[in-house]
Amino acid sequence: MTERTTEPAAPHEPVVVVVAGALYDGGRLLAARRSAPVELAGRWELPGGKLEPGESPEAALVRELREELGVDVEPGERIPGEWPLKPGYVLRVWTARLLSGEPRPLEDHDELRWLSRSELDSVDWLDQDRPAVAEAARWLPAP
Numbered sequence: 001m002t003e004r005t006t007e008p009a010a011p012h013e014p015v016v017v018v019v020a021g022a023l024y025d026g027g028r029l030l031a032a033r034r035s036a037p038v039e040l041a042g043r044w045e046l047p048g049g050k051l052e053p054g055e056s057p058e059a060a061l062v063r064e065l066r067e068e069l070g071v072d073v074e075p076g077e078r079i080p081g082e083w084p085l086k087p088g089y090v091l092r093v094w095t096a097r098l099l100s101g102e103p104r105p106l107e108d109h110d111e112l113r114w115l116s117r118s119e120l121d122s123v124d125w126l127d128q129d130r131p132a133v134a135e136a137a138r139w140l141p142a143p
């Protein structure tokens with residue numbers, strides 16, 4: 001019998017899910033500029049992070065936004081779609097509503113901006129976040 005450890009990679013390897021929040025306030029969407037790692041620094045994203053084993057995506061989103069931004073949020077609907085990141089990673093996005101706190105770039109980010117629909121193109125989004133942001137824009141009021 002073949003040793004499992006010597007088998008080639010399985011065709012259906014589990015993927016790491018990264019959850020991000022489309023956080024709305026007053027008709028604007030929150031964008032966060034990454035400060036790390038170096039290859040992503042300076043690019044903008046919907047803030048979030050990796051799901052931990054056994055964690056629901058909503059719980060991961062609440063945890064990540066508390067750690068990264070110092071806020072409490074209430075997750076809402078999942079934004080339809082799933083976007084590939086680096087190999088083995090996918091991005092899924094939930095809408096989120098700010099419950100308490102004012103977002104501050106505590107971890108992994110060095111700047112935050114609230115963007116209206118007409119301002120969405122004013123920042124250099126990570127390529128993989130662009131389709132997610134286009135979907136997230138559908139929850140914003142028309143200009």
Ligand code: DCM
Nearest residue numbers: 018020045046048049050085128129
């Ligand atoms: N990531 C991304 N877009 C997001 C959130 C995260 O491309 N909106 C990527 C950056 C990292 C990985 O997911 O490669 C894990 O994110 P973090 O380092 O924030 O946990």
